[in-house]
Amino acid sequence: MSQKGKTPKTKKKACLLGLGLDGKDGHTRITTGENFKLVGGSEETHGVMQEKAVKVNEHLKRRGKTLDTVDHEEFYEIADKVGMPLLDAQRARQRN
Numbered sequence: 001m002s003q004k005g006k007t008p009k010t011k012k013k014a015c016l017l018g019l020g021l022d023g024k025d026g027h028t029r030i031t032t033g034e035n036f037k038l039v040g041g042s043e044e045t046h047g048v049m050q051e052k053a054v055k056v057n058e059h060l061k062r063r064g065k066t067l068d069t070v071d072h073e074e075f076y077e078i079a080d081k082v083g084m085p086l087l088d089a090q091r092a093r094q095r096n
Contacts, residue, residue: 014067016056018049033057035067055082 013035020041023029029046031038036053038046059078060066070078079086 016053016067018053020045020049052082052084056084 016036018036018038018041020029020039022042022045023040025042027043029039029041029043031046031050031053033053035057038049038053040046041049056078059081060070063070063074065074067075076086
């Protein structure tokens with residue numbers, strides 16, 4: 001079968017996504033980094049999200065890993081160390 005007309009598959013890139021839902025001051029806060037995107041939140045919440053994203057990257061760098069190369073359990077461990085709540089972390093722990 002011919003590959004003509006098909007778009008080449010691109011490698012998926014892991015990314016942290018932070019959503020702040022408590023911003024009521026009319027400001028739209030957006031911060032992007034090499035491997036994270038943070039949107040919304042109050043000034044305080046957005047600052048906390050920024051701090052945690054930076055700390056996750058510091059832990060990954062110390063371990064010689066990236067979001068693309070770290071396994072799920074190690075990521076959950078890092079997120080727990082920096083106090084980052086994850087939507088599916090509880091489900092993942094229940095499976096084990």
